[in-house]
Amino acid sequence: MQDRPRYTHTSTFATFPFPAGLTPNIPAANYAADPRAVAIAAAAASLNKLRENWLNPFDLVRREPEVVPGYPDRIVPVSDGAAKALAKRTLTDLYNVRPAWLDHAHRELDDAVADAYGWGDDFRAGTLTDDEILGRLFRLNQERAS
Numbered sequence: 001m002q003d004r005p006r007y008t009h010t011s012t013f014a015t016f017p018f019p020a021g022l023t024p025n026i027p028a029a030n031y032a033a034d035p036r037a038v039a040i041a042a043a044a045a046s047l048n049k050l051r052e053n054w055l056n057p058f059d060l061v062r063r064e065p066e067v068v069p070g071y072p073d074r075i076v077p078v079s080d081g082a083a084k085a086l087a088k089r090t091l092t093d094l095y096n097v098r099p100a101w102l103d104h105a106h107r108e109l110d111d112a113v114a115d116a117y118g119w120g121d122d123f124r125a126g127t128l129t130d131d132e133i134l135g136r137l138f139r140l141n142q143e144r145a146s
Helices: 035-055 080-087 091-097 100-117 120-125 130-145
Strands: 061-064 074-077
Touching: 035 091, 035 100, 074 080, 100 120
Parallel strands: none
Antiparallel strands: 061 074
8 A cells, every 4th residue: 555646547547438439448440530539639649749849849859760669769959058948848837838829739639529528519618617527527437337
């Protein structure tokens, strides 16, 4: 036993009420063409690319092939000055500043996820508060558990 919370797959991930038809027990290949999955994947990829471009801008880094096949390229600062600038570019700093492009990218992902649950109209109308979303997810979890 530990004195801190811990993640366990069976009590956390496995019980999360993913959108119907997009659940982890179904191979992703089976729903790869589902428009909901396609929209979520596109929005998530866009968000990831935007964050990656901010964290490692092309003028401050170069990419070197990793020596281990299949691993991503190593990202190396182009100079000592670039290394100092990069040290200030963390996800924490990015989210503390929260530029408009980041909010927009998150909104696109949130829209896609809300649509996957069938809640898109309510979400875009602004009627889904965090509490309402959690309530809906909880009710969906309870329905599936019974």
